[in-house]
Amino acid sequence: MTITSSPTDHIAIDQQAQDLLFREARSANTFTDEPVGDDQVQAIYDLVKWAPTSYNQQPLRVVLVRTPEARERLVSLMYDSNQAKTRSAPLTAIMAADCDFHENLPSQFPIFPQAKDVFFADPAVREESARLNATLQVAYFILGVRAAGLAAGPMSGFDSQAVDREFFPDGKSKTLCVINIGRPGENAWWDRLPRLPHTDVFSTV
């Protein structure tokens, strides 16, 4: 890799992948009616599942909302500005953190199967870790949707406690965000918003 003044030279994935994942990808606000199949969702998961979490804990749980009845239940719990796009998306995914992820640690983290009891006996510790790691997995999934050539429309504007009650009635999972998935429709995006300069984000000690 040649080091020059152009930042792109440091990146090892090709320009098409960079653009599809980051530079040209946008959060879609409208969608075509082309369906998103379970096989596409599974392909996305089978790619992004390899990205890292603490103790390989994998707390992400996803409800795919497909029936008109379930979609209306969800739409009624979204803030006004998110209702029309959620109603029109071919697929909507509710992304949540399973606060009982520790039950899977003996099989998922066989290096130290005692992690379940040694580190995660306290429900408050567990919920904090579940939220952090499931949120990492949400980000991996968003980029996976883009890697599949689809547009993601992640939303945080909804009544999260009501969504928990309605879609995770066992009380173990906490909803983090809701993502519309599909091909972008007409007028799918706003103008590109600015980003902070790296000097506002990074400091060195």
Added chain:
Amino acid sequence: MTITSSPTDHIAIDQQAQDLLFREARSANTFTDEPVGDDQVQAIYDLVKWAPTSYNQQPLRVVLVRTPEARERLVSLMYDSNQAKTRSAPLTAIMAADCDFHENLPSQFPIFPQAKDVFFADPAVREESARLNATLQVAYFILGVRAAGLAAGPMSGFDSQAVDREFFPDGKSKTLCVINIGRPGENAWWDRLPRLPHTDVFSTV
């Protein structure tokens, strides 16, 4: 895109990018002494900064730990199992959430500059949103490190309150994780750990 029984056919980025970002990438536990320059870090940020956050809020703040003195201060706050690798990494980044991100919303979310006061006046709401969105940005950054052909070693095992006090003395930022960055060294990884089958993660309504 042809739809067949092979999940990979649904993915639009090439095999090399898929492998570099997900399938062959691993969390490194050892590193060579090849330095990681500020130009590489900036290139990573200039790619991943485009990935989405709620209201374009961008709460991620990063301290790059470079001096031997700062590194020892950090190492002393890491759990035992993370000390040797943190000491040996060419670069270590402390990833935190700026709970006063709302100050940037008028410039970063000009569509609705009132968001700063309408949605984020409450410090508790702000901290929850900062943690969620900075964690999304941590995940984007981890994949960006991999996109640059480098290995990331993200860690959650440290005294986070002490790291906050030591490296974010203004009290506004909450540390989420610490990431070692560099070229993988000898015996850099454990055997690949398993992942949950998609049927354990996804359900449909």
